[in-house]
Amino acid sequence: MRNVKCARCVKCGKEYEAVPNLTNCACGGILDIIYDYDYIKTVLTKEKMAARKNNTMWRYRELLPIEETTPDTPLRVGWSPLYEADRLAKILGIKKLWIKDDGQNPTASLKDRASAMAVAKAQEAGAKVIACSSTGNAASSLAGNAAAAGLKTYIFVPARAPKGKVAQLMTFGANVVSVQGNYEETFELSKAAIDKWGWYNRNAAINPYLSEGKKTVSLEIAEQLDWKMPDYLAISVGDGCTIAGVWKGLKDLYAIGFIDKLPRLISAQAEGCHPINRAIANNEPWYPMEENTIADSIAVGVPRNADKALNAIRESNGIVVNVTDEEIMAAQKLVGTTCGVFGEPAGVTGAAGLKKLCEQGVIGENDTVVSVITGNGLKDVANAIKACGDPMSCPNDMEQLLKVFADNGIDPDKA
Amino acid sequence: MRNVKCARCVKCGKEYEAVPNLTNCACGGILDIIYDYDYIKTVLTKEKMAARKNNTMWRYRELLPIEETTPDTPLRVGWSPLYEADRLAKILGIKKLWIKDDGQNPTASLKDRASAMAVAKAQEAGAKVIACSSTGNAASSLAGNAAAAGLKTYIFVPARAPKGKVAQLMTFGANVVSVQGNYEETFELSKAAIDKWGWYNRNAAINPYLSEGKKTVSLEIAEQLDWKMPDYLAISVGDGCTIAGVWKGLKDLYAIGFIDKLPRLISAQAEGCHPINRAIANNEPWYPMEENTIADSIAVGVPRNADKALNAIRESNGIVVNVTDEEIMAAQKLVGTTCGVFGEPAGVTGAAGLKKLCEQGVIGENDTVVSVITGNGLKDVANAIKACGDPMSCPNDMEQLLKVFADNGIDPDKA
Numbered sequence: 001m002r003n004v005k006c007a008r009c010v011k012c013g014k015e016y017e018a019v020p021n022l023t024n025c026a027c028g029g030i031l032d033i034i035y036d037y038d039y040i041k042t043v044l045t046k047e048k049m050a051a052r053k054n055n056t057m058w059r060y061r062e063l064l065p066i067e068e069t070t071p072d073t074p075l076r077v078g079w080s081p082l083y084e085a086d087r088l089a090k091i092l093g094i095k096k097l098w099i100k101d102d103g104q105n106p107t108a109s110l111k112d113r114a115s116a117m118a119v120a121k122a123q124e125a126g127a128k129v130i131a132c133s134s135t136g137n138a139a140s141s142l143a144g145n146a147a148a149a150g151l152k153t154y155i156f157v158p159a160r161a162p163k164g165k166v167a168q169l170m171t172f173g174a175n176v177v178s179v180q181g182n183y184e185e186t187f188e189l190s191k192a193a194i195d196k197w198g199w200y201n202r203n204a205a206i207n208p209y210l211s212e213g214k215k216t217v218s219l220e221i222a223e224q225l226d227w228k229m230p231d232y233l234a235i236s237v238g239d240g241c242t243i244a245g246v247w248k249g250l251k252d253l254y255a256i257g258f259i260d261k262l263p264r265l266i267s268a269q270a271e272g273c274h275p276i277n278r279a280i281a282n283n284e285p286w287y288p289m290e291e292n293t294i295a296d297s298i299a300v301g302v303p304r305n306a307d308k309a310l311n312a313i314r315e316s317n318g319i320v321v322n323v324t325d326e327e328i329m330a331a332q333k334l335v336g337t338t339c340g341v342f343g344e345p346a347g348v349t350g351a352a353g354l355k356k357l358c359e360q361g362v363i364g365e366n367d368t369v370v371s372v373i374t375g376n377g378l379k380d381v382a383n384a385i386k387a388c389g390d391p392m393s394c395p396n397d398m399e400q401l402l403k404v405f406a407d408n409g410i411d412p413d414k415a
Numbered sequence: 416m417r418n419v420k421c422a423r424c425v426k427c428g429k430e431y432e433a434v435p436n437l438t439n440c441a442c443g444g445i446l447d448i449i450y451d452y453d454y455i456k457t458v459l460t461k462e463k464m465a466a467r468k469n470n471t472m473w474r475y476r477e478l479l480p481i482e483e484t485t486p487d488t489p490l491r492v493g494w495s496p497l498y499e500a501d502r503l504a505k506i507l508g509i510k511k512l513w514i515k516d517d518g519q520n521p522t523a524s525l526k527d528r529a530s531a532m533a534v535a536k537a538q539e540a541g542a543k544v545i546a547c548s549s550t551g552n553a554a555s556s557l558a559g560n561a562a563a564a565g566l567k568t569y570i571f572v573p574a575r576a577p578k579g580k581v582a583q584l585m586t587f588g589a590n591v592v593s594v595q596g597n598y599e600e601t602f603e604l605s606k607a608a609i610d611k612w613g614w615y616n617r618n619a620a621i622n623p624y625l626s627e628g629k630k631t632v633s634l635e636i637a638e639q640l641d642w643k644m645p646d647y648l649a650i651s652v653g654d655g656c657t658i659a660g661v662w663k664g665l666k667d668l669y670a671i672g673f674i675d676k677l678p679r680l681i682s683a684q685a686e687g688c689h690p691i692n693r694a695i696a697n698n699e700p701w702y703p704m705e706e707n708t709i710a711d712s713i714a715v716g717v718p719r720n721a722d723k724a725l726n727a728i729r730e731s732n733g734i735v736v737n738v739t740d741e742e743i744m745a746a747q748k749l750v751g752t753t754c755g756v757f758g759e760p761a762g763v764t765g766a767a768g769l770k771k772l773c774e775q776g777v778i779g780e781n782d783t784v785v786s787v788i789t790g791n792g793l794k795d796v797a798n799a800i801k802a803c804g805d806p807m808s809c810p811n812d813m814e815q816l817l818k819v820f821a822d823n824g825i826d827p828d829k830a
Contacts, residue, residue: 074499076496104491106496106519145755147752148756150502164796164799166800166806167792167796167799167800168793170803170806171752171792177806178807179809179810180809180811181811189812192816336586336587336588340564341521378523378794384579385585392592393595394594394595394604395596396604412608
């Protein structure tokens with residue numbers, strides 16, 4: 001990989017050769033992939049990007065830690081739509097808002113970006129089996145992307161993972177272990193099994209390549225905005241890998257001169273589980289927290305990538321905001337009604353945080369914001385039903401319909 | 416619309432001006448949009464298509480019944496991925512197979528193509544409200560596409576519509592009426608309400624523009640295959656609008672000389688509800704049938720667009736095949752495991768039909784096929800769970816894990 005110099009520990013600074021099956025530093029720290037931006041500048045230009053027809057995350061190969069000979073992974077991951085959300089911007093009282101709908105990935109979440117990277121690196125490593133633990137989305141995305149590439153998977157999910165996500169990965173033919181415990185215990189069992197059998201490791205805070213996959217969401221946002229960056233980028237935070245990836249992508253583009261401004265990150269966590277935001281707010285080290293939220297994908301009491309996430313938020317002069325489950329459900333409905341985008345609870349937590357910051361006057365009429373929806377609402381229908389209530393029920397009878405409308409305060413004549 | 420000549424009744428041949436709010440012919444027949452192919456040939460070339468950057472269904476404007484001034488609808492509908500499914504082709508024993516994953520549309524089904532068209536035409540008509548009845552996907556796609564465009568919706572669903580679909584359209588802010596009855600009764604009540612309040616009508620077999628939206632799936636398949644057509648195109652059939660649209664798109668391309676071969680259509684219906692296939696098989700008029708299948712999106716006992724569907728199957732020298740619910744569930748797993756694509760039961764019915772035809776030797780080693788997956792499996796998780804069973808359950812304990820693997824016949828050492 002001519003574009004990659006090495007992998008460097010974010011904790012002790014020790015450097016490693018960027019082999020495909022990298023895990024953590026000997027000191028326990030997480031590794032970061034270090035690029036040769038001078039080289040990249042010689043091979044990548046905006047004009048070259050503009051002419052590119054590959055509408056997947058692999059259009060950014062020069063900025064990805066991948067051998068030139070490694071094939072694109074089979075599923076169409078990335079290049080999700082970025083919608084101008086003028087109606088919602090008006091409601092929030094901000095200058096401009098874009099919604100990046102990453103629920104439009106093949107298995108319906110942003111995690112497809114990391115899983116596609118894992119599949120590519122596993123193939124470089126000559127591995128035939130990939131494994132991970134996950135609250136759900138990493139699992140289903142790994143199962144789908146691996147199935148498409150003909151690789152076998154072992155996947156460990158906590159017992160609380162929503163049924164939709166489990167059904168999805170069972171359909172993809174994964175060997176699924178539902179661990180009777182929380183995410184922490186699930187992670188531990190997966191680690192023990194991976195150590196025992198030598199499977200390729202897709203645990204995001206262990207494998208440093210995965211946030212490099214995730215960063216493509218930022219690369220796309222920047223390109224879709226013609227390299228003119230917003231003031232803020234709002235995203236939900238759980239394990240910490242996604243926000244770290246998002247920041248890495250922005251810094252990459254800044255380093256090669258594609259963008260001349262770095263947005264401030266808005267780190268949105270659930271009120272019931274926000275160890276990373278607490279560490280920022282109190283300017284203290286993070287420590288474990290309970291996992292009490294409907295936003296299962298970000299219910300991570302022991303974030304595995306807190307170091308990179310905290311760095312990202314601090315470097316960007318970021319803002320932290322915690323939202324209740326009620327605020328998350330309200331945001332789900334608000335984004336659905338105004339943008340036609342259906343996000344899962346964790347998926348809309350960034351938007352819920354943005355709404356709260358607008359209400360608090362932290363973000364206002366002169367600000368421009370991108371809000372990333374990280375997963376599709378179809379992944380967790382049970383909570384969507386809770387948020388929406390039941391539809392009106394009526395027999396096939398016009399008189400009854402008039403009565404049902406009246407009972408529900410609906411006047412079709414006023415339409 | 417310079418590219419459109421008129422709308423013509425498929426039953427009596429009467430012609431109408433192609434105004435935006437067209438419904439059925441006075442005789443009750445369904446209208447078909449008639450194009451001026453000579454004109455289209457002067458404004459559309461393959462080179463022009465190839466240079467186009469618009470990766471939505473609106474890239475085919477010259478072949479769509481839309482005013483030049485009508486804006487693209489907001490959501491990114493269309494240009495879904497077409498995957499080479501070599502592993503599955505080998506299992507089925509055919510030469511070449513492609514999977515068109517139309518579950519990758521904004522609200523996760525092919526119906527987004529029709530709903531985006533409905534939104535565009537409603538805007539041309541100056542309407543502020545759109546309404547429809549639907550088994551689910553048409554509803555959620557209308558709700559999402561209308562919400563994104565700022566239009567109001569009234570949507571009538573049968574009581575059996577899966578909760579995921581209902582939750583989705585409630586999230587999009589639709590006024591939802593769950594009709595205590597089957598699809599037929601749902602359709603009737605929606606018709607009565609539409610007549611009463613003058614809403615824009617998105618019922619697919621009433622509004623002739625909708626199958627013009629659906630036909631974009633064929634236009635894309637052809638372009639994605641570099642205009643080299645397969646021998647067969649397999650698709651699930653319910654109301655009949657989709658297969659009619661698919662055929663229309665193919666004929667359009669043939670008429671303007673973009674393709675020189677028309678694939679034979681494979682019409683797949685559920686064993687428990689196949690009035691259209693029965694009419695073809697027995698060479699008789701269609702008549703109503705019970706609706707007994709898990710594939711809710713194609714459980715249509717009184718198909719509203721049988722005329723166009725029957726024409727399409729006959730004109731293409733098509734093949735009909737009926738599959739049981741068990742065969743549908745098996746296909747769901749097979750497509751998931753080999754392609755990393757998760758389709759809903761109705762979504763994989765075309766693939767199930769293809770599999771059956773391969774087993775029967777009707778389709779074989781020299782044949783090339785495109786199979787369209789019409790909707791995402793996340794739409795109907797309950798049935799996916801039925802198809803897949805439960806995951807292995809295990810505490811965070813390596814000894815227990817070994818036992819669980821052994822109990823389930825899994826040997827990780829053999830990976």
